[in-house]
Amino acid sequence: MTAIMTSLLLMAVLLAPFGLVAALATTSHRTGTSRWHLGQFPFSAPMVGRLFDDRDADVRRVNHDVDAIRTRFESQPVWPSSGALGERR
Numbered sequence: 728m729t730a731i732m733t734s735l736l737l738m739a740v741l742l743a744p745f746g747l748v749a750a751l752a753t754t755s756h757r758t759g760t761s762r763w764h765l766g767q768f769p770f771s772a773p774m775v776g777r778l779f780d781d782r783d784a785d786v787r788r789v790n791h792d793v794d795a796i797r798t799r800f801e802s803q804p805v806w807p808s809s810g811a812l813g814e815r816r
Contacts, residue, residue: 770778811813 772778775784
């Protein structure tokens with residue numbers, strides 16, 4: 728008898744989260760609040776940013792490089808020299 732009760736209690740504990748999610752989903756669709764859509768959860772990766780974006784990754788990379796060059800020349804408008812002046816042999 729206790730084995731049956733234990734297994735029923737275990738099943739109830741394991742299935743309770745699924746029931747809660749089903750109840751919340753039904754309630755949110757019925758009342759129109761807490762609507763979730765796929766656009767709220769963009770795919771992204773570390774060191775890359777958003778994946779499957781409207782813009783191409785190469786365009787983003789080029790724009791980032793151009794911005795980096797522009798901001799560097801705004802703070803120091805001359806190209807750094809190598810330090811070696813004149814012809815050396």
